[in-house]
Amino acid sequence: MNSLFYDTYTIFWRELKRYKKSRSGVLIRLIQPVIWIVVIGNTFSGTEPLIQSVGFEGKYIEFMTPGCHYTNCNLY
Secondary structure (H helix, E strand, O other): OOHHHHHHHHHHHHHHHHHHOOOOHHHHHHHHHHHHHHHHHHHHHHHHHHHHHHOOOOOOOHHHHHHHHHHHHHHO
């Protein structure tokens, strides 16, 4: 179990150093989910019957927000 924490700590610091070198990359990673949610969320807001058919009772923006954040965290 101790090795798991050490490995996680090592990867965290390696990624943090990479982000410090690319300040514009950090800014892009913060703005990208907002752009997806505002632009794509409003574009597909008329598809509520489609998402309700899969069992989600809510708006499309509520449906896609977790996916945008998950994708943004895992791709970078």
